[in-house]
Amino acid sequence: MHPGMNIRSRQILEAVIEDYITTAEPIGSGAVRSRHGLSLSSATIRNVMAELEETGFLASPHTSAGRIPTEKAYRFYIDSLLAVGSVDRSEREEIRKRCCMTGKDVDGVFREVSQALSSVSHYMGIVAAPRFNSNLFRQIDFIRLGARRVLAILVSQSGSVQNRIIELQEDVAATELQKMANYLNSMLHGLTIAAVKSRILKEMENEKIRYDNLLANALKLSQQAFDEAGAELFIEGQTNIFDLPEFADAEKMKSIFRAMEQKSQLLVLLDSCLQAPGVNIFIGSESHLNCMTGMSLITSTYVSGRNTLGVLGVIGPTRMGYSKVIPIVDYTAKMLTKLLHND
Amino acid sequence: MHPGMNIRSRQILEAVIEDYITTAEPIGSGAVRSRHGLSLSSATIRNVMAELEETGFLASPHTSAGRIPTEKAYRFYIDSLLAVGSVDRSEREEIRKRCCMTGKDVDGVFREVSQALSSVSHYMGIVAAPRFNSNLFRQIDFIRLGARRVLAILVSQSGSVQNRIIELQEDVAATELQKMANYLNSMLHGLTIAAVKSRILKEMENEKIRYDNLLANALKLSQQAFDEAGAELFIEGQTNIFDLPEFADAEKMKSIFRAMEQKSQLLVLLDSCLQAPGVNIFIGSESHLNCMTGMSLITSTYVSGRNTLGVLGVIGPTRMGYSKVIPIVDYTAKMLTKLLHND
DNA sequence: CATTAGCACTCAGCCTTTCGGAGTGCTAAT
C-alpha cells in the first residue's frame, strides 16, 4: 500500500485513470462523480484530486482543465489496482487462427504473430525473432551462384533460415562446395551458433587444416556465412496509432515513425526482457528511450523448453488499455511458445 | 510540338513547373519574371499564364493565388521540355557503395537498393523482387524440424531463397526426406518455377508413381513448398515524405501510409512495367490508383541477360525533381542489373 | 471534522472580425 493513499483516494485515482484511458481527455471532478456512482460531491473529489496532484499521481495541463494521470499513477495502477482481465473468446480465436505455421516462411510466422498482436490490441505489435547466435546449428549449405559467388544457407535447430551471398577470390566448383559443406556439417553438428563461431576460429589456427586447401577455404567461407546479421524485429500495425487522438498532430506522427524506423534502440530494450521471464511493462520514460515518450510497452517472452527464445509485445500510448492488452500479450506469447514446440 | 504552344509559352510553363517543384507554392506572374530573367512584364506573363490555364496546363487554387502545374503540364514537361540531368558523383558513389552483395541476405540486397534509392532521391525507394514464379528452379531441400514438421528450402537460379514450414500427417525420417529431395532435384532441374508446378501436377497423375509411397509423398510435399507466396516489395524511406509540405497535414500522412501498407495495388502497377523496358513514369492519376493521388512514380527494370527480372523506382509527390530522379532511377537499375549478373 | 454548496476566477477552444499582401483580370496607353 502506498503511503497517504486511502481507499477513497484509490477509487478516485482508478476512476481518473480508466476514464482517461477511454477518452484521452483530462478528467474533471464532475466526470468522476457522474461516471462512477460515487456518493460524494464534486467538491470532495476535487479536494482528493488536489491531494493526488500533490503526491504526484495526477497532473493538470492547465488550471481550468481536468486532471490526467502521471506515469507514477499508471505504475501504481498496474501494480496495485489493476484487475487483469482475460482474453475474449473472439480474440483468442483470432490469435489462434493466425498462429499457424503451415505454408509460411519462418519469418512469416513472426510477422503474422506481430500482425495478430496489433490487430487484436489495436496498437502496434512487435516481435523480436530469436537471436540467431543463441540458436543451435543444424545445417549449412553452399550453392554456387556464379564464378565467384556463393550462396550460403544456414539453418538453425528452430528452423530459422539465413542466407548470405559471399564473393570469392577464385572460382570454386560445385562439388568442392558440397564437400566443404559436408565437412562443416559434421564438424559443427549440435553446437550453438556462438560456439560455432569460436570453433571456426579455433580450427583456423590448426596447423594441419591450414595446409589443406579445401578445409581452409571451407572455414573462410563459413566464417563469412556466420557473420552477425542484424536481429530481426517485426513491427506491425503502425497505422493503428494514427487513429489515436494523442498522435493526431503531424509532428508526433513523424517522431514515432522515425523511432520505429531505427529498430536498434528497441532491440536493446527488448533484449533486456530476455532475462526477465513473463510479462514486463515499461511505462513512458521507464524504457529510458526518448523515442518512447508518451508510449508504453508490454512484453512477454516466448520459450522453447528451458531456453528463452525471444520477446514479443505491444507498443501503445501510455494510456493504453492495460487490463485488456496484458492478457493478450501473455496469451500470444504462450501461443507462440506452443507453436514453436517441435514434438 | 504541342498545338498552341510557342516558345515563350513553353519557357513560362517550364519556369512555373520548376519553381513549383522547388517551392511547392503557387507561382505568380511576378515570381516567374524575377526568378527567370525574362524580358517581359508581369502583365504579359499573366496573359500567357491565363492562356496556359485555358489549355489545361496550369490551374489556380483560387482567384488571387499563383498557378500550379497540372498533371498534363508535368507530362508535357517530361516529354518535351525536360533536360534529363546526370547523376552527381557523390550520389553515384553512394548508390555504388550500397550496391554490394557480400555478406548480405538476398532480400537484404533489394532492401539496401531500396534504401539507396530513397536516400539519394529523398523520396521513397521501391524495389519489387523478381517473381519467384518466373525464376529457374535450382534446388530444393527438406529439413526435419520435428516429428510432423518439415522445413522446405527452395533456391532459385538467381539465388533467391524461400522457405516454408510444412505440417505432415505422419512422421517421416530424415533419410527419407533426403531421398525425396534428391528425387525432386533431379526431376526438376532447370525448369522455371511455373513449369515446376505443372510438372508436379502431371507427375502426380502418373500411375507408377502414385503407388510408390516415397515419390507420392515427395510430390505432395513439394506441392506445398511451391505454393505461391506473396511477391516481395521493399519500400523504404517512408519518413522522407513527412518533410514535404504537401503532406504536412496528418490526414494525408495517414492515407499514404495506409496505401503503402497494402502493397498489392502497387505490385499490379509495377508488374505492368515489366513489359515496358527502361524508365517509365506515372504522374498522379496516370497510375489509375487512387492511393497515388498527388504522387508520381518513376520506375525502371533490372534484367539478367534477356530476362527482365523486376522493377524498381521512386515514389514522390507529383512535383518531384524529375530531372534529378529519373537518372537516379535509371542508374540504380543498371547497377542492380550489373550486381545480379553472375559471370 | 469531514463534507458540501456556492461563487469568483481561469483559460483553452471556437468563432468572428479585421487587415495586409500577393496576385489576378481588365482597360487604356504605348
Next chain:
DNA sequence: ATTAGCACTCCGAAAGGCTGAGTGCTAATG
C-alpha cells in the same frame, strides 16, 4: 503586341470576444 495602372479577390495571420468546463477557496452544514 506589350505594358502600366488600377480595382478587385481572397487567403491567412492576428486580434478580440464569448463560452463552458473546471478549478480553488470559503463558509455553511450535519
